[in-house]
Amino acid sequence: MTEIAIIGGGPGGLMAAIALARRGVRTTVFEREDHPERMPRFNPDRSYPIDITGHGLKAVRHIDALTHFDAHLTAFHGISGRAWLSDPWLEPGWIGSRGDITRALMSVVEDRHHDMIDFVFHSEVRTVDVLAGEVAGQSFDLVIGADGAGSAVRAAMRDQVAGFTVETSSVPNYGLLLELDQVGEKLDKHCPNGLAVNPPTLAAVIRDEDKPDGVRWLSVIGLGKPITFTSPVQATTWLRKHCPRVLDLTSEQAISEFSRREYVHLGQRATCSQLYGGRAVLLGDAAAAFPPAGQGGNAALESAMVLDQCLAAGPPETVGARYNSAWKPEADAVSWIGAQVRYQDVRMILRMTLARAVGVDIGRLSKSSTRSYSDVRRAARRLGPIWA
């Protein structure tokens, strides 16, 4: 019997555990945090709204979890904004926080697979022997690194596997979260609502049962350089100038919290020379971390599905090479797509507008459930100098 360890119980790790359980494969999931149901619903550093569209949808279908996603997230009906920003979505899709996604996946575990997946919560894995497959003193046939952008498994592979390298770079993208606590009926909760183009400002919901209508509205403002405010008054003046629409949707209290909140650097990128080494493989953000372009969660879910398909196709000893040839081109392509997004960069806004005019809007195309990320990148590159 194959023993598999999954490091990280985020969207990618849980998707992998469920997909494997469906085929009768047991796993042990090591997660440094608590069970998602015991975690706070709102964490201003992590509770940004995520939309799950075509790539995530394929994975959700793979584990037959549409009803669980319907129950834990809000249905996604497309982007709402000015005419050229609007983009209806006709397939199943969802909006929610990373926590909403992990709660949906945990409900699948609890309904169907609790006897096949062992969870070790509050266990931060610090050292992994990727050649021997050793984690926390136990030996495994396969170690799945699903431990996010700062992956300890990836670091171990870099130290222990000959020829394994990680290239890091960064773009100047920063995000500041503003809660919109006065939305009422003014916006459509089924759509991320575009409130400003420069700085890019999208408002969308996460689930929160403590709120009267069951959702909390959040807006992530994308900045080309870090910003800090010295007072709520200064923050209000800045919002009035740069994204005035939010002022109708939020309270003084929320602006006061916004003015004290730390911006988050969202522009980090890590690209691995390969996605396997020794007895370990990498998926999700651990395999390829890239600036948010609406795809990190989607790609994490899809990469776990692809890994499961590769495991089903042959023995676990050779899964690394199969998975690498299936997912590495996709990971590179979606990372390239993410790196094209530059907040408040006028050249990028022009590029996006030009590309959209000729039907190659990489943001829209990468939501598709029928086009691969590498296909989207190829289409973009055919436009020559518009995309780098």
Ligand SMILES: Cc1cc2nc3c(=O)[nH]c(=O)nc-3n(C[C@H](O)[C@H](O)[C@H](O)COP(=O)(O)OP(=O)(O)OC[C@H]3O[C@@H](n4cnc5c(N)ncnc54)[C@H](O)[C@@H]3O)c2cc1C
């Ligand atoms: C502002 C913003 C907006 C975004 N919007 C979108 C969007 O609209 N659509 C979209 O698809 N994606 C979006 N993303 C990206 C998305 O959140 C991530 O790409 C996704 O969560 C990655 O999933 P993962 O499972 O690979 O990693 P993670 O979600 O990072 O999960 C990794 C897990 O591993 C655990 N862990 C880490 N290290 C260890 C360790 N050493 N030992 C044990 N456990 C460990 C962590 O606690 C965590 O639970 C956005 C990201 C940001 C920042």
